[in-house]
Each structure stands twice: as structure tokens, then as C-alpha cells.
Amino acid sequence: MVDFNLNDEHNMLRDAIRDFAENEIAPIAEQLDEKEEFSLELVAKMSDMNLFGLTIPEEYGGSGMDYLAYIIAVEELARVDGSTAATVAAGNSLGLGPVYYFGNEEQKKEWLPKLCSGKVLGSFGLTEANAGSDAGGTLTVAVQDGDDWIINGSKIFITNGSSEITGFAITQAITGKRDDGKKEYTCFLIPHGTPGFTTKTMHGKMMWRSSNTAELYFEDCRVPNSSILGKRGDGFKQMLSTLDKGRLSIAAMGLGGAQGAYELALKYSQERVQFGKKICKFQANAFKLADMATEIEAARWLLYRACWLHDNDLPFQKEAAMSKLYCSEVMSRVVNHAVQIHGGYGLMREYNIERFYRDQKLLEIGEGTSEVQKIVISRYIGC
Amino acid sequence: MKIVCLVKEVPDSEAKITVENGKIKETGVKFIVNPYDEYGIEEALKIKEAGGEHQVFILTFGTERAKKVMESAMALGADEGFLVADGSAPDCDSHTTAKVLAAALNKIGFDMIFCGKQAIDDDSSQVGVRVAEMLSLGHASVVNKFELTDGKVKVERQIQGGQEVIEMPVPCVITCQKGLNDPRYPSLKNIMAVKKKPRTVFTLDDIGLSADDVGVNGSFVEVTKFEPPLEKAPGRVIEGEPEDTAKELIRSLREEAKVI
Missing domain, CATH: 1.20.140.10 (Butyryl-CoA Dehydrogenase, subunit A, domain 3)
Structure with missing residues (x-):
């Protein structure tokens, strides 16, 4: 028998987030949009409700909910404000997701609790000026130098990429050629503050004006081998x-x-x-x-x-x-x-x-x- | 300290209430934690978070359906939930409701009791104070400031022209007014934790009462009928020359509306 009932947790979560969105986001959404303001205060309030790390297991600081719960949460935020929903969706799907699914134990232990607490946001750098729908056009390269890698290139339209609390960018770069002649892609977790890595907030957006969008620049940015997310060559x-x-x-x-x-x-x-x-x-x-x-x-x-x-x-x-x-x-x-x-x-x-x-x-x-x-x-x- | 928060299941204030055959039709109506009770829960959680050995309990009286509301209240961060479930709950007056809650409080134990100043459905504003009287406890109602130091409670309540300050020992009953605090939203972790926490459903028998004590049998007051508010009559436009319309207006106000 097909059962379309949501469970009690899903219903409670929907009620809680709807209540929150209507009372805390709706009154300020227009103003934030007008000023292109990314609200750290709102992020802090959403962190208190555990809106970051919904699907991450409790041992890493998450709430251990299923994906449907996460989707209902984003749905309820978007019902009131797209920008706020974007901050949460990117925080979870693009900041937390890759670290949890592909990070090694050390990377998970270092970053997941911070990300789940909402004190730190992560970003995911894939799109480039000439690599949108065609990810094969990626130009960012990482060249091995002893135990380090030297990264050069840039990324664009990166959500949560340059907020005051963004802690890292996961960045896809070409690391060589595979045996079949195709390019080899590897993802690096690059903490903000790494020399050679800078960000610039993008302004003048038509939409999601109170979400944070950035360009990322890598100029001879040197990172250790341990900053590879998962394994070399797994990037794609x-x-x-x-x-x-x-x-x-x-x-x-x-x-x-x-x-x-x-x-x-x-x-x-x-x-x-x-x-x-x-x-x-x-x-x-x-x-x-x-x-x-x-x-x-x-x-x-x-x-x-x-x-x-x-x-x-x-x-x-x-x-x-x-x-x-x-x-x-x-x-x-x-x-x-x-x-x-x-x-x-x-x-x-x-x-x-x-x-x-x-x-x-x-x-x-x-x-x-x-x-x-x-x-x-x-x-x-x-x- | 065992801090018990009394919670009532009430229809959502945005729900559209319809009346059929003198009774409120409940299908399609969403039920929520009485908003004033949330101030009590928040105050209890603040005491717990300030440190010390404290537990926050939720106690509600209703039909089986009220279990959901008890769980929603627990999702704010309470440790345990109790529901006295009986089909007679909608027919209980404030006296009987207080009797049931007092019996349940004696069963589970308490060191401090919070509840809302009133429920937003029947607005009787009596239950908290009646519970206190039945348990021979001190009480303060419509409280907008609360402090607890060394087993002593100091509260403030707004009265005509100023604030009244009351001090009393625990245990006591506080009924909470808007402004007392800023109730939190349930966190997702607390929502996930609800089903892992103890939730007890009592029958009347479990708390030493019988069917004769509750519902219409045990109540002084019986609600015989609900009526929806009268539809507002349409306005009347008086047309004509100012001299005549002014006269007609005075006449209607005096003779029809009887307000002057």
C-alpha cells in the first residue's frame, strides 16, 4: 500500500521552519534584497535551529535527518525568501556534502562540526568564466611540486564563497592526464587565508541579492597533498x-x-x-x-x-x-x-x-x- | 528541580473555525501548543540552561490527539512528556481540567509549575490558578518578569498604573504573559530527540480519577451550544440633500441603532 503521509518529525520540522521563516525572515527579506546584504544574524539564528548539517550524522555534529527532511526545510525557507534558502541549500549541499561524502576522516573531523554549527560555511568551486554547462572547459590547474600542489586559475558564481564566515572552498582543478587521454580532475579543500587564494564578492545580481556570491582567484596558491578531497583523480x-x-x-x-x-x-x-x-x-x-x-x-x-x-x-x-x-x-x-x-x-x-x-x-x-x-x-x- | 509546564492543545489562531449543530467542527483544523504556554516552557528551559539539576516536563490533558501537541512542546527541548488522555477532555470545565492536572502533578511530582495565562481557545484564564489552589500552592498570574534565586521566586506583573512585585517560595504556579521572554523555535536536533525521550500516557485510572470525576459529570459548567459570530449587517447609505440626510442619520441613530 502506498503511504503518502509524512512522519511526525517531517511535520514538526515543517511547522517550525514555517513559523521561523514567517516571523524572522519575511519582515526583513525585502530590505536585505534591496541592500544586497548577506545577514550573518539570520545565519546565526538558522544555526540555532540546526539548519546546517541536517542530514549529517550526529557524531559529526549534524541532526541525522533524512534527505526529505532537508528538502522540506529548503522548501519552507524558499516559500518566504529565495536568498535565505540559497544560503542554506548551498551550505548543506555544496559546503557540507562533499566533505561528508568524500573527505577523509581527518577532513571530516576538522570541518564537519564547525560547518554543522553554522559558525563556518564552505563553498564549492566548479564553474569558471569559460566552463559553465561545459565543465570540460575548466582551466584551473594544479601542478605537483614535491609534497605540495600549486594551483592557478579562477572560479565564478560561487555561492557562500566570500562571506565573513566562509572557511574554505572546495576547488576542482586539472591535475594531469588519465591513462585514457582524458583530463584528470581533482578536488582540493582550500582554507580561506591560504596565500595566493583570494575572493571577491559579486554584486549587481538580479536575483538572490541577499545571498553571498563570489569569484575565487588562485595565483600560485600552494597547498599540501593532504588538502586533496578524497583521492587524486576523483574530482569529476x-x-x-x-x-x-x-x-x-x-x-x-x-x-x-x-x-x-x-x-x-x-x-x-x-x-x-x-x-x-x-x-x-x-x-x-x-x-x-x-x-x-x-x-x-x-x-x-x-x-x-x-x-x-x-x-x-x-x-x-x-x-x-x-x-x-x-x-x-x-x-x-x-x-x-x-x-x-x-x-x-x-x-x-x-x-x-x-x-x-x-x-x-x-x-x-x-x-x-x-x-x-x-x-x-x-x-x-x-x- | 522538577519543573512542570502545563500545555493545552488549541486550534491554530489562523484556523478557520466553523460551527455545525452547535458544535465546533474540527476536521481540517490544525492544532498547536497554546502560545501562552510557550512562555512557560521557555522560562523553564532557561532555568535548566542556567545550570543545576533541573528537568523540564510537559504535562497536557486532552484526547489521544493531544499527543502530537505534547510532542511539539517537547521539541522545544523538554526532557519528558505526560499526557492524560481521555475523550471527556473537551467537555471538562476549568475546575475539572484543573482537578485532572492536579492529580497528574501529584503522580509525577513537581518543584515548580508554569503555564500560560490563558488558552487562546476558550480564554477562561482559570486553570493555572485553580491548580495552585487545589495543590495549596502559591501562585502569581499574568507574570511578565521572573527570577529564581535560592529557592525563592520573585515575579512581576503589570497592574493598573505600574508593576506589582511578588515574592514566594517554591513550589508555586506561575501563569505567563506575553513579554516574559522570547520563546525559541524548536531545533531540528530537539525534534529528532522527541521520540527518544520518555513519553507517558496516563488514563484517568492511572491518576486516581474515574469517569464520574470528569467531563459533563464532573463539571459545574456545561457548554450547551457554540454559535458563530453574527455576520456583520451591510451598511446603509443615506442619500439626498445634506439637510434631509442629517435628519435621517439622527433619526436612525436614535430609533434604529438606539445609540444616542
Whole structure:
């Protein structure tokens, strides 16, 4: 028998985070967005609730929850603010994830408790100026010099890459050629403060304006052999696996964002009166809202099932790509209708829907564009 | 110290309440920890965190369904939860509810008792004080400042034109007002810990009461009917020349609305 009930912990977590998001994030989200301000205060409050390290075992300082719990948490944050959800999603999927899944015991012991406490954030440097969808265009190189490696290159669009509490960047670099002639990629865990490693915060974003995004620069940056994450040559595999899981959290941002935008539109349409009627009573709007509610429901269960597959150690990669594609595109349609329902007011900063409309666009681009998701899915179905 | 926090299951303040055949329809309504009780839990947790040998207990009286609310309260960081589960709970008046809670308190033991100043559903504001009277304890209600030093409680409460300061020994009952503290959110670790902590469900028999003591049988007050608030009548626009409309307005206020 199929059971669609969430367990008590999932329900309690959803209630707690919804309560938190509505009371602590909603009142300041617009202001943070306007000022492009990354709020350390908000990160500290979220750390108190253990929003970093949700899925990490307790022995490393995490909460030991399943992936579905993490996804519900991101969904609830995104329902109120995309930037805040991004900070948490990147903190968990890109900062904590690679260290926990691929780090050696020493790296785990050193970094996981700090990351789980939320006192330190980690970042994951993959994208480069000329290597976006085509990760094969990576130019960052690491050359061995005795027991050290010397890294040169740069990374771009790195979430949580230059905040005051960012502790390291996991950076993918070319370390040579494999036996089959292809490039060999290796990931290095490079602590902030390492000579030759600098960061620059990126400004002028259209979306996620209160999340931290950075460029990373490596100029003859010397790191010891022990800073290799896992094994030499595992970089490409680690990157693919990190992105597989990361898709679930981006999907959660699409789902939560769509839910939030839909609720804003529904509420507005129940209050706004034109031609002597609440505008939700006009079929043109009512049908839009019905479509939104239906698509959100479909998106939710596609994503939750992908998490269920992951949590039951079943192959989830195809469903994760489908969820990422579908949830972000559902949010795109939902914010479009939601602004339309708001009319002129939907174009004003004063109305939250304006922020949702901007924040949405990243989801069809970041961590694999919609087009790349379709490549991934098409390969799984045998094209 | 055993610090017991009394908690009531109440409908979410945002829930849409509908009345059918004189009874409140509960399907689709979400139930939460009474918000005023959260101030009591927060104060208890602060005592515990300040150091010393303290345990924070949650005690609630309700139907089996209230177990969820007891667990939500525990997720704030309490050590143990107790539910007196009986189908008669919705029919119990403040006196009977206090009787049940007092019996349960005697069973589990206590050194300090906190509860909200009132429940947001029936607003009776009586249970905490009644519990204290039944257990012959000191009490202070609608408290907005609390201090505990050397087994002595010093509290403040807002009264007309100022603050009243009360001192009393423990054990005692404090009913909590908004402003006493800033209740925390449940952390995910505490949510995960709930099911690993002791959770006890008592029957009436377990606390030495019987069906005759509770519900309609044991209560002085019986709620015979609930009625939804009357729909507001639509306004009336008086049209015409100012001289006539002013006269008509005065006449309606005097004769129809009877307010002047």
C-alpha cells in the first residue's frame, strides 16, 4: 500500500521552519534584497535551529535527518525568501556534502562540526568564466611540486564563497592526464587565508541579492597533498555526485518559491476588487490559480518521491534531474501568472511577488540549466 | 528541580473555525501548543540552561490527539512528556481540567509549575490558578518578569498604573504573559530527540480519577451550544440633500441603532 503521509518529525520540522521563516525572515527579506546584504544574524539564528548539517550524522555534529527532511526545510525557507534558502541549500549541499561524502576522516573531523554549527560555511568551486554547462572547459590547474600542489586559475558564481564566515572552498582543478587521454580532475579543500587564494564578492545580481556570491582567484596558491578531497583523480566523479544531490535542493527552492508566489497571488486575488468583484472570481484568474495549485502539487510529489528513492538507497539521479527541471519551470510559470494577477502592483518592490519573480530565474540556470537537465534525463531514458 | 509546564492543545489562531449543530467542527483544523504556554516552557528551559539539576516536563490533558501537541512542546527541548488522555477532555470545565492536572502533578511530582495565562481557545484564564489552589500552592498570574534565586521566586506583573512585585517560595504556579521572554523555535536536533525521550500516557485510572470525576459529570459548567459570530449587517447609505440626510442619520441613530 502506498503511504503518502509524512512522519511526525517531517511535520514538526515543517511547522517550525514555517513559523521561523514567517516571523524572522519575511519582515526583513525585502530590505536585505534591496541592500544586497548577506545577514550573518539570520545565519546565526538558522544555526540555532540546526539548519546546517541536517542530514549529517550526529557524531559529526549534524541532526541525522533524512534527505526529505532537508528538502522540506529548503522548501519552507524558499516559500518566504529565495536568498535565505540559497544560503542554506548551498551550505548543506555544496559546503557540507562533499566533505561528508568524500573527505577523509581527518577532513571530516576538522570541518564537519564547525560547518554543522553554522559558525563556518564552505563553498564549492566548479564553474569558471569559460566552463559553465561545459565543465570540460575548466582551466584551473594544479601542478605537483614535491609534497605540495600549486594551483592557478579562477572560479565564478560561487555561492557562500566570500562571506565573513566562509572557511574554505572546495576547488576542482586539472591535475594531469588519465591513462585514457582524458583530463584528470581533482578536488582540493582550500582554507580561506591560504596565500595566493583570494575572493571577491559579486554584486549587481538580479536575483538572490541577499545571498553571498563570489569569484575565487588562485595565483600560485600552494597547498599540501593532504588538502586533496578524497583521492587524486576523483574530482569529476565527486562533482557529478554532488550535483545529483544538489538538484534536489534546487528543486526544493523551485517548489517552495512556487508555493510562496501562489499564496501571494491567491491572497491578493481574494482581496483586490475590480468591476465590483474580487478578482479571484473572474475565470481568467481563477483558472490561472487552479493551474498553479495543480502544478505545485505535481511538482511536490515528483520531488518528494525522488527524495524517497534517495533515502531508500535506490537510484534517484534521473528523478532528481526531472524534479530540478520541473520544479524550477513550475515556479517560472507560477511567478509569471502571479505577477499578472497583481497587475501594476506586481511590478513594485513594495510587493513581495516582485522579488519572487526575479529570484525564480536562477533556478532554470544554476546547478545545471534546464537544457542540461534535459540532456541528463534523455541519457537516462536511452536517447 | 522538577519543573512542570502545563500545555493545552488549541486550534491554530489562523484556523478557520466553523460551527455545525452547535458544535465546533474540527476536521481540517490544525492544532498547536497554546502560545501562552510557550512562555512557560521557555522560562523553564532557561532555568535548566542556567545550570543545576533541573528537568523540564510537559504535562497536557486532552484526547489521544493531544499527543502530537505534547510532542511539539517537547521539541522545544523538554526532557519528558505526560499526557492524560481521555475523550471527556473537551467537555471538562476549568475546575475539572484543573482537578485532572492536579492529580497528574501529584503522580509525577513537581518543584515548580508554569503555564500560560490563558488558552487562546476558550480564554477562561482559570486553570493555572485553580491548580495552585487545589495543590495549596502559591501562585502569581499574568507574570511578565521572573527570577529564581535560592529557592525563592520573585515575579512581576503589570497592574493598573505600574508593576506589582511578588515574592514566594517554591513550589508555586506561575501563569505567563506575553513579554516574559522570547520563546525559541524548536531545533531540528530537539525534534529528532522527541521520540527518544520518555513519553507517558496516563488514563484517568492511572491518576486516581474515574469517569464520574470528569467531563459533563464532573463539571459545574456545561457548554450547551457554540454559535458563530453574527455576520456583520451591510451598511446603509443615506442619500439626498445634506439637510434631509442629517435628519435621517439622527433619526436612525436614535430609533434604529438606539445609540444616542
